[in-house]
Amino acid sequence: MWPLLVCSIAGLAIILERVWALQRRRIIPIILAEAIEKQPATPEQTEMIHALSEVDDSVLGTLVNAVFAHASLPKAENVEAMQALARQIVGRMERGLTTLSLIAELGPLLGLLGTVIGMVRLFEDVAMKGLGDPAQISHGIYEALTATMTGLSIAIPALIAYMYFRRRIEVLALELERHTNELLTRLYRNP
Numbered sequence: 001m002w003p004l005l006v007c008s009i010a011g012l013a014i015i016l017e018r019v020w021a022l023q024r025r026r027i028i029p030i031i032l033a034e035a036i037e038k039q040p041a042t043p044e045q046t047e048m049i050h051a052l053s054e055v056d057d058s059v060l061g062t063l064v065n066a067v068f069a070h071a072s073l074p075k076a077e078n079v080e081a082m083q084a085l086a087r088q089i090v091g092r093m094e095r096g097l098t099t100l101s102l103i104a105e106l107g108p109l110l111g112l113l114g115t116v117i118g119m120v121r122l123f124e125d126v127a128m129k130g131l132g133d134p135a136q137i138s139h140g141i142y143e144a145l146t147a148t149m150t151g152l153s154i155a156i157p158a159l160i161a162y163m164y165f166r167r168r169i170e171v172l173a174l175e176l177e178r179h180t181n182e183l184l185t186r187l188y189r190n191p
Contacts, residue, residue: 003110004150011103011158014096018165022093027059027172028179036064036179041186049183059089059172063180067187075188082180086173093169097162104159111151118144 035049053064066085070078122140131137 001114001147001150004107004114004147004154007103007107007110007158008154011100011154011161014100014103015157015161018096018100018161021095022165022168022172024172025058027093028175029056029058029060032056032058032060032064033175033179036183036186041189046186059093060176060179062089063176064183067180067183071187075184078188079184082184086176086180089176090169090173093172094166097165097169100158100162100165104155104162107151107153107155107158108148109151111148111155114147114151115144118147 032049032052035045035052038045049064050068053061053068055061056064063082063085067078067082070081073081118140122137122144125140126137129136
């Protein structure tokens with residue numbers, strides 16, 4: 001049960017941290033996103049986007065700053081630099097998800113191991129003391145199955161959270177890509 005307790009604490013910590021880190025406002029602030037989408041694109045608006053991004057520490061702000069930092073490069077090189085930076089950022093957004101996936105996979109296995117150990121102990125007691133007390137046998141089976149139930153109770157929420165975060169990161173990454181592409185198009189259309 002101790003490994004299951006460690007898994008549950010680690011899983012809960014990762015889930016809470018990812019809920020906090022993957023808040024939409026921390027990734028794609030509305031003000032900066034709306035400024036990028038605003039049409040028609042004028043040089044003044046582009047400069048306003050640059051000014052907004054310099055004081056914004058969100059993921060989109062980081063990407064926009066990088067776009068402007070590489071503005072002297074040809075568009076293809078700037079796109080390449082943005083793709084490399086985006087891969088790093090998505091990697092940071094996925095931090096902890098491998099561990100969460102491992103917890104989802106380990107939970108039932110640790111629970112099953114606890115059940116097997118409990119059943120071995122039960123049969124060992126039966127071999128030594130006989131079948132004299134049915135209540136003791138029932139209690140032993142109860143303890144063994146509790147380990148499996150605990151393992152599943154840890155794994156199911158971890159798996160749900162893992163799948164949710166994977167999808168959330170995918171959606172946010174696509175939106176980041178859309179905003180970055182819009183800015184690149186605007187920047188190289190209005191030199």
